[in-house]
Amino acid sequence: MSEQRTWIKNPLAVFTANELDARGGIVIEGQKITELLAAGQQPSQPVDHIFDASESVLLPGLINTHHHFYQTLTRAWAPVVNVPLFPWLKKLYPVWARLGPDALRLASRVAMAELLLSGCTTTTDHHYLFPQGMEEAIDVQVDVVRELGMRALLTRGSMSLGEEQGGLPPEQTVQSGEVILQDSQRLIDRYHQRGEGAWMQIALAPCSPFSVTTEIMRESAMLAQREDVRLHTHLAETLDEEQFCLKMFGLRTVDYLESVGWLSDRTWLAHGIHFNDDEIRRLGAAGTGICHCPVSNMRLASGMCPTRDLEAAGVPIGLGVDGSASNDASNLMYEARQALYLQRLKYGAEYVTPERVLGWATRGSATLIGRDDIGQIAVGKQADLALFKLDELRFSGSHDPIAALLLCGAEKADRVMVGGIWRVIDGQIVGMDIKSLISHHRKAAAALIADI
Numbered sequence: 001m002s003e004q005r006t007w008i009k010n011p012l013a014v015f016t017a018n019e020l021d022a023r024g025g026i027v028i029e030g031q032k033i034t035e036l037l038a039a040g041q042q043p044s045q046p047v048d049h050i051f052d053a054s055e056s057v058l059l060p061g062l063i064n065t066h067h068h069f070y071q072t073l074t075r076a077w078a079p080v081v082n083v084p085l086f087p088w089l090k091k092l093y094p095v096w097a098r099l100g101p102d103a104l105r106l107a108s109r110v111a112m113a114e115l116l117l118s119g120c121t122t123t124t125d126h127h128y129l130f131p132q133g134m135e136e137a138i139d140v141q142v143d144v145v146r147e148l149g150m151r152a153l154l155t156r157g158s159m160s161l162g163e164e165q166g167g168l169p170p171e172q173t174v175q176s177g178e179v180i181l182q183d184s185q186r187l188i189d190r191y192h193q194r195g196e197g198a199w200m201q202i203a204l205a206p207c208s209p210f211s212v213t214t215e216i217m218r219e220s221a222m223l224a225q226r227e228d229v230r231l232h233t234h235l236a237e238t239l240d241e242e243q244f245c246l247k248m249f250g251l252r253t254v255d256y257l258e259s260v261g262w263l264s265d266r267t268w269l270a271h272g273i274h275f276n277d278d279e280i281r282r283l284g285a286a287g288t289g290i291c292h293c294p295v296s297n298m299r300l301a302s303g304m305c306p307t308r309d310l311e312a313a314g315v316p317i318g319l320g321v322d323g324s325a326s327n328d329a330s331n332l333m334y335e336a337r338q339a340l341y342l343q344r345l346k347y348g349a350e351y352v353t354p355e356r357v358l359g360w361a362t363r364g365s366a367t368l369i370g371r372d373d374i375g376q377i378a379v380g381k382q383a384d385l386a387l388f389k390l391d392e393l394r395f396s397g398s399h400d401p402i403a404a405l406l407l408c409g410a411e412k413a414d415r416v417m418v419g420g421i422w423r424v425i426d427g428q429i430v431g432m433d434i435k436s437l438i439s440h441h442r443k444a445a446a447a448l449i450a451d452i
């Protein structure tokens with residue numbers, strides 16, 4: 001039986017993340033985009049469905065390259081509202097150590113639902129907490145990804161350097177290298193899909209220089225190379241971290257990264273703020289990617305990612321919302337808007353255009369996670385799409401539809417398609433009871449901080 005053909009017809013505007021023209025719309029067959037039409041052009045063959053997109057701005061589905069889903073349970077928690085990264089983490093670790101599988105399930109559902117509603121079709125998550133009873137944390141997340149019908153790259157995070165060994169996290173939150181590596185192997189074997197159109201992938205993600213041993217960094221890099229999976233970690237987020245690396249390893253962050261075998265195009269780093277010129281050059285030469293997380297960086301006053309210098313050196317840039325305890329929203333369109341404005345402060349308005357930032361949130365993010373089948377509208381790419389209507393008050397009087405998305409503050413997609421399937425229709429996730437989710441999630445969040 002041949003696949004159903006759908007024409008997303010005559011969008012109000014389209015951003016393809018490349019030079020291609022799709023003003024007449026696109027044709028989708030099964031999971032893929034099979035035709036791009038110029039203005040006035042008709043599909044080459046009859047179609048089964050037509051979606052009139054004349055009131056919609058069409059984008060490739062957005063791709064989120066850094067998150068900690070579980071942190072939706074500790075949003076806007078008073079003791080950490082006004083502190084920078086290290087004291088923020090110290091206060092939160094004991095709360096997060098109480099996390100159980102049911103709470104993680106709810107937290108992941110909330111984070112992914114928010115992302116999906118903001119036009120995101122592929123997300124990563126960096127889950128690094130495995131207290132007792134949470135041995136199957138990533139398996140729980142896999143269930144939720146499947147339930148929502150998104151694509152995901154779930155990273156097996158880890159912490160192995162406890163306070164007693166000079167690290168930041170308390171002992172009850174760290175695991176042995178052996179347990180981490182065994183579980184990493186199990187998850188790759190069980191869930192990692194390879195090749196075009198993959199829905200579920202696994203990457204290895206020791207948490208940060210101050211929470212993991214050099215051994216686990218090295219062994220993770222070796223396992224990642226053997227299994228051909230990606231590597232992810234936090235790096236150069238704060239000056240505290242830089243000081244830690246100098247004191248603990250006698251190295252700056254990028255030297256440390258290189259010393260453990262991570263300076264490569266298999267790696268993408270969250271934050272990437274505090275680099276000198278030589279480090280930027282080396283990151284570019286290696287092809288290591290950087291996920292810019294502007295809201296978290298402002299919230300924790302960590303600093304400003306040098307995106308322009310990194311791009312000039314050849315570093316791919318993507319976008320991430322970061323965990324919801326330091327953002328506290330999981331909305332990738334909000335994030336793109338904040339990236340636009342924060343980066344303009346650093347580099348000026350001419351360099352940081354809406355198209356550049358949307359490029360980071362789509363094609364750039366795809367590069368970070370090693371994918372060239374998503375993040376663009378082109379023939380042969382996966383049919384992962386986000387459509388935004390400009391019919392709210394905030395858009396009234398706007399002219400350039402692509403610019404309006406970011407300048408007027410689009411926050412909710414009208415329609416989202418993942419792999420040819422509509423997952424959001426009329427601004428609602430198909431089959432999801434959001435009210436009930438909020439009610440259960442709020443109770444889990446209250447229980448997590450009870451008596452602390």
Ligand SMILES: Nc1nc2[nH]c(O)nc2c(=O)[nH]1
Pocket residue numbers: 068085089207208211234237296322323326
């Ligand atoms: N923004 C964040 N930075 C981090 N570093 C680290 O070790 N954990 C975190 C985190 O959860 N958020």
